[in-house]
Amino acid sequence: MTLETFAFLLASGLVLGGLYALMASGLAVVWTTLGVFNFAHGAMIALGAYIAWQVTQYTTGGAGFLLGAGVSVAIMFCLGFAMHYVLVKPFELHANLVLLAVITTLAAASIMENAILLSWGPRDKQIAPPFTGNIEFLGTAIGIHDFVILAIALAALLALALFLRRTTAGRALRAVAQNREAAELMGFNVSRLVAMTIGLSAATAALAGVFVGSLRFISPTVGTDPLMKSLIVVILGGVTRFTSPIYAAFIVGLAEAFSAYFLVLYWAPAVLFAMMIIVLLIKPEGLFGRRTRTL
Amino acid sequence: MSAPLLELRGLSGGYPPVSVFRGVDMTVGNNEAVGLFGPNGHGKTTLLKTVAGLIDPRDGDIFFAGERLNTEGKMRPRTSRHLNYDLFRRRRISAESVVRQGLIYVMQGNLLFPEMTVEEVLDIAPQAARGRGGAAQMRDLVDAVFPRLRERWHSKIRFLSGGERQMVSIAAGLLALPRLLILDEPTLGLSPKLRIELCEAIAKIRAENVPLIVVDQNVEFLTSLVDRLYLFDHGAITREIDGSAMPSHEEVMTMMFGEAH
Numbered sequence: 003m004t005l006e007t008f009a010f011l012l013a014s015g016l017v018l019g020g021l022y023a024l025m026a027s028g029l030a031v032v033w034t035t036l037g038v039f040n041f042a043h044g045a046m047i048a049l050g051a052y053i054a055w056q057v058t059q060y061t062t063g064g065a066g067f068l069l070g071a072g073v074s075v076a077i078m079f080c081l082g083f084a085m086h087y088v089l090v091k092p093f094e095l096h097a098n099l100v101l102l103a104v105i106t107t108l109a110a111a112s113i114m115e116n117a118i119l120l121s122w123g124p125r126d127k128q129i130a131p132p133f134t135g136n137i138e139f140l141g142t143a144i145g146i147h148d149f150v151i152l153a154i155a156l157a158a159l160l161a162l163a164l165f166l167r168r169t170t171a172g173r174a175l176r177a178v179a180q181n182r183e184a185a186e187l188m189g190f191n192v193s194r195l196v197a198m199t200i201g202l203s204a205a206t207a208a209l210a211g212v213f214v215g216s217l218r219f220i221s222p223t224v225g226t227d228p229l230m231k232s233l234i235v236v237i238l239g240g241v242t243r244f245t246s247p248i249y250a251a252f253i254v255g256l257a258e259a260f261s262a263y264f265l266v267l268y269w270a271p272a273v274l275f276a277m278m279i280i281v282l283l284i285k286p287e288g289l290f291g292r293r294t295r296t297l
Numbered sequence: 298m299s300a301p302l303l304e305l306r307g308l309s310g311g312y313p314p315v316s317v318f319r320g321v322d323m324t325v326g327n328n329e330a331v332g333l334f335g336p337n338g339h340g341k342t343t344l345l346k347t348v349a350g351l352i353d354p355r356d357g358d359i360f361f362a363g364e365r366l367n368t369e370g371k372m373r374p375r376t377s378r379h380l381n382y383d384l385f386r387r388r389r390i391s392a393e394s395v396v397r398q399g400l401i402y403v404m405q406g407n408l409l410f411p412e413m414t415v416e417e418v419l420d421i422a423p424q425a426a427r428g429r430g431g432a433a434q435m436r437d438l439v440d441a442v443f444p445r446l447r448e449r450w451h452s453k454i455r456f457l458s459g460g461e462r463q464m465v466s467i468a469a470g471l472l473a474l475p476r477l478l479i480l481d482e483p484t485l486g487l488s489p490k491l492r493i494e495l496c497e498a499i500a501k502i503r504a505e506n507v508p509l510i511v512v513d514q515n516v517e518f519l520t521s522l523v524d525r526l527y528l529f530d531h532g533a534i535t536r537e538i539d540g541s542a543m544p545s546h547e548e549v550m551t552m553m554f555g556e557a558h
Contacts, residue, residue, distance in 0.1 A: 010426055026539065061409065127554065135463065168420055171422060173413065173417050173420060173421045174421050174424065176410065176412070176413060176417075177410050177413065177418075177421055180410040180411055180412055181408060181409060181410050181411075183351060183404070184395065184404065184407060184408070184410065185410075186350075186351060186392040186423060187349060187392060187396065187401075187402055188421065188424060188425055188473065189349070189392070189393050189394065189396030189397055189424060189425030190424065190425075191393050191475065193391075259309060
C-alpha cells in the first residue's frame, strides 16, 4: 500500500468517523436518559437531509448550505421534542416501556420514511457540496468539503459536550439521566427535559443527515445504514461517558474504510459486526464503558 | 396558633393496589420543627414521598402555606384492564410544583447524581427557588454548616462517602430555599463520628429558623431538636407528643410497643 492510498483511506475513515460520532452520540444521549433505543434515528437523518436539500434549492453556495443545515437542525429539534410526548410519554408508566418504545419508534421511522417518499418522490437527491477544491494531504488530494464536514461535526460535538457539562440546563439534563427521582425532587420538569434530550438527539441526526446528503445521494432510506453503524458504535464503545461513543465512532469509521480497501466493500459490515462481537465477548460493557450507564 | 405551614388532613396513600398509610393528620407550624419516629417499614418514607409529590395520594388533602397541593377528591380506582389507563391518568400532585412552593424533601439514602461533581449538583439545586430572594444568605449557611463540602468541591458524587453524600443532599435542599425542609433519616448508615457531625449541622440549620420535619431512629437526637414529636406505627400516627413533655428513649419504646418490648 502506497502512502497516498493510506492517506486517502485515513482521510475517508476520519470523515466517516466524524459522521458516526455525530449520529452515535445522539443515540447514546437518548439511550442513557430514557433507557430506550431510538429506532427513528435513521429516519430523522433522512428527514434532516431532505429539509436541508429543500432549503438549498432556493439558495446557493456555502451560505445556502449552512442555512439549510441550520433550518434542518432547528426543525428536527422541534420534531424530536414533540416525539417524546407522542411516542414515549404515554407509555412511561407502563412496565414494558422498552418494548413499546421499540415499536413506537419503529412506527415513527416507517411513517417518516413514507412521508418523505410522498412529499419528495422516489428520485434520489443530492445536496450540492458547496466547498469545492482539494487540498494536499500526505501526497493525496482530499476534498476541502470532507475537512469542513469533519470540522463542523467535531465542533458540534464539542458544543454539545460543553452544553452538557458547563451550562445549568445541560447539567439538569444529565441529572435527569442519572437519577430521575432526585431530579424531580429538585423541581425540574422531567418530561420537558427528556423531550429536550430527544430534541437535541434529533438535531444531531439532522446535522449528520445534511453531511450524508452532501457526500452521497439522499433517498428515504438513507438513514438505515448509518443507524446500523451507530448502533455498532454505541455498543462497541459503551455509553459511560459522552466521549466513549466518539472514540468508538472513529475506530468504526477507520475500520470500515480500511476493510473496504483490503477486503471487499460488501464485507465491511461483517468486519464491523465481528469486531463488535469480539469486543463484547471480552468486555461486555463496551470498550470504554463501565457497567452503569450514565451521561 | 395561626394557620399552620403544612397541614395533612386524613391523608392516605401507598403504591396501588397496596395501601401503606391511612388517615394521617399532621401539622407543622411556622418556624416549627417536628419529629417523626417509628419502626422501619411502616410507611414513614412513603408518607413523606407523597407529601413531596412523588407518589399520588389516595385520599385526603395536603395544604402548604394555605394552598392545596393535591387535586381535590379521591383517587379513582383503575376501572379497565384493557385500556391504556396510564394515558388518561392525571397525576394528582406534582413534585415540580411542590418544590416550587418551597417544600423540599431530602430523600433517604439519596444516591443523587453519581457522575456529577459536588459543584455541579449545588449549581443546579437553586433552580427550584427561581425568583425567590435569600440565595446568597443560604449559600453562606451551607458553607458554614458543611465546610467539608468545599474540600470535595470537584469530586464526583460517586466517590463521596455516605455521610458526605448526605451533606450534599441537605446542602442542595437548603440551596432550594426551603420554606419547610423534610429530612428523611439523614443519619442512616453513618459512622458514629459522622453522625455527630451531621446532627450538629442539622442543629445549626434549625438555629437559623428553618422549619423542619425530621425522621430519625434516635429519640435523644429528635427530642433535643424538635418542638413536637409524632409517633408513627403501622401506617398511622399513633401519638402526638408536645415539646414540654419530651420522653426518653425507654418511654417512647413503651408507648409504641408496650411494657414488654
